[in-house]
Amino acid sequence: MNVIGNAFEEIEDIVGTKYVTDSEPICYSYSMNCDTVLQGIPEIVVKPSSSEEVAGILKVANKYKIKVIPRGGGADLTGGAKPIGDGGIIVDITRMNQILDVDEKNHIVTVECGISWSELCAQLKKVGVGYYTGSTGPGSGFSATIGGGLSNNTLGGGGAAMYGNVTEQCVGLEVVLPTGEIIYTGAKANSFCKKPFTRFGLGPDYSGLFLGDVGIHGIKTQASLKLYPIPEYAAYSTYEINDNQDRKEYIKVMKVMQRWQQKHLPLHDYYYYTKGYTKLLTTFQIKKNLANMGVEGSVMFYTTVADTQKELENSVEQIEGIAEKGGLSKLGETVEEGNLGKWFYEEDGRWQWAHIYWGLYGPEGTSLGTCLKCPTYQLPDYIQLYEDWANRNREKFWSVGGGGANFIVIGCHPCYIDVTGGITLHTDIKNRKIYYELWEDLLLSQIKDLGAIHYWMGEIIGKTLVDSGALSKEYYDFMISVKKALDPKGIMSPGKFYLNRAYGGGV
Numbered sequence: 001m002n003v004i005g006n007a008f009e010e011i012e013d014i015v016g017t018k019y020v021t022d023s024e025p026i027c028y029s030y031s032m033n034c035d036t037v038l039q040g041i042p043e044i045v046v047k048p049s050s051s052e053e054v055a056g057i058l059k060v061a062n063k064y065k066i067k068v069i070p071r072g073g074g075a076d077l078t079g080g081a082k083p084i085g086d087g088g089i090i091v092d093i094t095r096m097n098q099i100l101d102v103d104e105k106n107h108i109v110t111v112e113c114g115i116s117w118s119e120l121c122a123q124l125k126k127v128g129v130g131y132y133t134g135s136t137g138p139g140s141g142f143s144a145t146i147g148g149g150l151s152n153n154t155l156g157g158g159g160a161a162m163y164g165n166v167t168e169q170c171v172g173l174e175v176v177l178p179t180g181e182i183i184y185t186g187a188k189a190n191s192f193c194k195k196p197f198t199r200f201g202l203g204p205d206y207s208g209l210f211l212g213d214v215g216i217h218g219i220k221t222q223a224s225l226k227l228y229p230i231p232e233y234a235a236y237s238t239y240e241i242n243d244n245q246d247r248k249e250y251i252k253v254m255k256v257m258q259r260w261q262q263k264h265l266p267l268h269d270y271y272y273y274t275k276g277y278t279k280l281l282t283t284f285q286i287k288k289n290l291a292n293m294g295v296e297g298s299v300m301f302y303t304t305v306a307d308t309q310k311e312l313e314n315s316v317e318q319i320e321g322i323a324e325k326g327g328l329s330k331l332g333e334t335v336e337e338g339n340l341g342k343w344f345y346e347e348d349g350r351w352q353w354a355h356i357y358w359g360l361y362g363p364e365g366t367s368l369g370t371c372l373k374c375p376t377y378q379l380p381d382y383i384q385l386y387e388d389w390a391n392r393n394r395e396k397f398w399s400v401g402g403g404g405a406n407f408i409v410i411g412c413h414p415c416y417i418d419v420t421g422g423i424t425l426h427t428d429i430k431n432r433k434i435y436y437e438l439w440e441d442l443l444l445s446q447i448k449d450l451g452a453i454h455y456w457m458g459e460i461i462g463k464t465l466v467d468s469g470a471l472s473k474e475y476y477d478f479m480i481s482v483k484k485a486l487d488p489k490g491i492m493s494p495g496k497f498y499l500n501r502a503y504g505g506g507v
């Protein structure tokens, strides 16, 4: 029997026949994410039910030197949760989806990493006074998991302006190392400590080694996150901005954000949709609202929360005073009157806003997108960069079924903003190489011209980061040393950041 056959049998002994397969159609269905990155078909797909089973699988993978790719909801947009090149084992952890502990005294929830953000939040709402995790995952939170979010350094599904990336809410992890050992990080690394409550202490912040690592350092099986009572009071407003001159409009929006930032106003969420994206919303998703309102410009909304009515009124007065002074026109209060902020906060808009963008063309559609952090003053330059990219590649886009370019701000923190954007396409597998080239072109401009700080890496962004020369030799060597210390045989997602080269090549 060949190596894969032997590994399959040993994994079958660990998880049982029902939860491992080498069936071609199933392996094929795990060969892509929600993106256009080149396919990679695994040889085995396994769905473990415990950390011990994950450990056993990794020991088998080490024994036979087979690559392993951790996978949560598979909602990655950059090819992260599928093999780079064919072959390997996909470890799908979505069966590990339990809430293990809600510690109301310390305000910490501990979960298995395969639970989705929307499920976790729905369950937390029913506990005690009703809780949530502050930053509640990505826009894909109906399917994306805690493990995927922590590995991708996610934000965008609510609470991001106030609480930052989900990784900032993490106080400790259980990780299965590539060699199969199980470790805790954070307070639980002290075996006498009963409950996780802080990430720091006991030496370096080892949780940080695994947060945002896109699965190259191990498989996260449990995570402890901070817990917050659902705020009693919330407010939201949406504005239209319609300026003849686009750049003037971007500067207007940027100035309002900067004033909010300077005053440290308690924004819970912040979004800005340029005209192109707003047009998509009016044409497709919530046309009954924005379209009927006759909205033709771009829109911007905020949400804010408070513990008392007085506190809320005070925040709203300050936030809206700045918006009004900045020359923005407020839409009505109800969702029907165009209040996207209310839709976002109250009606699961936080987990739906992105669907129109990535799902515009239905199952055949996809998008070349990126999420990144940038200093607020760079907002007009980023929008310009997207437009230049779209203009420079217009003919190529049309030749492969591309629609218009989109750009959105999805977070406003005290000292920077989060932005996302790209282009929607009718996907066709034969054009994947062209998509890859177009996308690389955008990434290289972002990284080189504006010093972009991306936070999902997947296959394409991690590789482009290396190709661009952005990482110094010393930094990249350090990355390799850490990787080799944790994963001596190079089995965990080896092609990301071209780390496979450090083991003598091969994907």
Ligand SMILES: Cc1cc2nc3c(=O)[nH]c(=O)nc-3n(C[C@H](O)[C@H](O)[C@H](O)COP(=O)(O)OP(=O)(O)OC[C@H]3O[C@@H](n4cnc5c(N)ncnc54)[C@H](O)[C@@H]3O)c2cc1C
Binding pocket: 033, 034, 069, 070, 071, 072, 073, 074, 075, 076, 077, 079, 080, 081, 082, 093, 113, 137, 138, 139, 140, 143, 144, 145, 146, 147, 148, 149, 150, 151, 152, 153, 154, 155, 156, 157, 214, 215, 216, 218, 219, 220, 221, 354, 355, 358, 371, 456, 458, 493
């Ligand atoms: C409609 C839509 C909207 C989106 N909105 C956002 C957004 O607002 N913000 C944002 O940041 N992203 C967004 N994304 C991208 C993506 O869905 C998220 O980054 C999400 O967090 C991925 O979670 P997942 O469980 O699907 O992970 P996967 O896609 O399964 O995996 C993502 C990466 O993490 C690794 N990984 C997964 N689980 C583990 C684990 N347990 N241990 C170690 N490594 C692991 C994988 O190998 C892969 O590299 C969106 C995607 C779509 C399709």
